[in-house]
Amino acid sequence: MAEPLLQVKNLSVVFGRRRSAFTAVNNVSFDIYRGETFGLVGESGSGKTTIGRAIIRVVPTSSGEVIFDGQKINGSIDRSLDRQVTSRIQMIFQDPMASLNERAKVDYIVSEGIYRKYPKAERERLVEKALADVGLLPEFASRFPHEFSGGQRQRIGIARALIMQPDFIIADEPISALDVSIRAQVLNLLSDLQKQRGLTYLFISHDLSVMRFICDRIAVIHKGVIVELADTEKLFRHPLHPYTRALLSAVPLPDPISEREKLLEVYDPSCHHYETDKPFWTQIEPGHFVHANNEELTLYQKRLEMNP
Numbered sequence: 001m002a003e004p005l006l007q008v009k010n011l012s013v014v015f016g017r018r019r020s021a022f023t024a025v026n027n028v029s030f031d032i033y034r035g036e037t038f039g040l041v042g043e044s045g046s047g048k049t050t051i052g053r054a055i056i057r058v059v060p061t062s063s064g065e066v067i068f069d070g071q072k073i074n075g076s077i078d079r080s081l082d083r084q085v086t087s088r089i090q091m092i093f094q095d096p097m098a099s100l101n102e103r104a105k106v107d108y109i110v111s112e113g114i115y116r117k118y119p120k121a122e123r124e125r126l127v128e129k130a131l132a133d134v135g136l137l138p139e140f141a142s143r144f145p146h147e148f149s150g151g152q153r154q155r156i157g158i159a160r161a162l163i164m165q166p167d168f169i170i171a172d173e174p175i176s177a178l179d180v181s182i183r184a185q186v187l188n189l190l191s192d193l194q195k196q197r198g199l200t201y202l203f204i205s206h207d208l209s210v211m212r213f214i215c216d217r218i219a220v221i222h223k224g225v226i227v228e229l230a231d232t233e234k235l236f237r238h239p240l241h242p243y244t245r246a247l248l249s250a251v252p253l254p255d256p257i258s259e260r261e262k263l264l265e266v267y268d269p270s271c272h273h274y275e276t277d278k279p280f281w282t283q284i285e286p287g288h289f290v291h292a293n294n295e296e297l298t299l300y301q302k303r304l305e306m307n308p
């Protein structure tokens with residue numbers, strides 16, 4: 001039985017107050033197992049980054065719980081747990097240029113998280129090791145971020161996370177800003193590091209074709225609500241929620257003729273009688289969760305029976 005490293009239970013994040021209050025994340029629940037790559041996919045503004053930021057404690061949670069390795073880490077926690085979370089959970093970002101301090105040398109950027117922990121010589125050794133781990137040369141330590149290509153800068157961002165010896169990494173669109181030719185290299189690096197160190201990933205993306213390649217399980221988020229969660233292949237073969245189906249229908253097909261003739265599905269949330277028959281989050285078959293009301297559940301169950 002797989003063991004969860006991270007559990008998110010009924011988590012909500014609300015920005016602003018009273019009349020200007022905006023619910024960016026609305027009552028989401030999911031577990032991430034040790035050693036897996038868990039994908040979070042959804043359109044721009046759906047709340048993906050906010051979930052990542054809530055987990056690393058940068059954004060305050062409004063309700064619900066985040067449990068990491070058995071301990072609750074949202075809300076107020078003591079200093080030693082805070083320090084643990086700060087090193088054990090690392091985040092890497094979409095735009096390596098924007099997330100790296102342009103005026104600092106690579107050596108400082110990579111060692112910032114351990115700066116006060118080790119003397120200079122030890123830091124230098126650790127930076128050199130972290131750079132080697134991501135395929136960069138030791139002499140890069142004395143250069144500035146603008147001297148590197150996009151792929152190299154993303155490697156610097158990964159080295160900066162690795163030096164903290166995390167067990168959980170949140171990768172927020174880590175390859176979206178990179179040239180197509182570089183993307184596979186960075187994905188392979190992430191996957192090798194995972195195998196070598198038993199890392200657990202939360203991989204955030206809006207690109208389902210990349211997710212299919214690297215994720216064990218995928219959660220689909222729409223306007224702050226997770227609408228479906230399943231094993232990757234299950235989700236691709238038997239998508240139930242209309243929003244998942246709409247997202248999948250937008251993934252290009254390799255064959256140009258089927259691509260030209262395919263129907264794009266559109267998700268229209270207003271056609272679901274949600275006022276009288278309220279939706280809820282439920283497990284419809286082992287490991288397959290969906291956000292649906294009773295009427296929809298009956299329909300989905302029939303679909304699964306016909307097409308197991």
Ligand SMILES: Nc1ncnc2c1ncn2[C@@H]1O[C@H](COP(=O)(O)OP(=O)(O)OP(=O)(O)O)[C@@H](O)[C@H]1O
Nearest residue numbers: 015016024042043044045046047048049050051206
């Ligand atoms: N600090 C904040 N204050 C107010 N609103 C915010 C804040 N951060 C995010 N939001 C809003 O919350 C919603 C979700 O934003 P979030 O950045 O999580 O989306 P996302 O799914 O990561 O989108 P993208 O794919 O564009 O990165 C958006 O409407 C955004 O404007």
Ligand SMILES: [Mg+2]
Nearest residue numbers: 048049050172
């Ligand atoms: Mg985002």
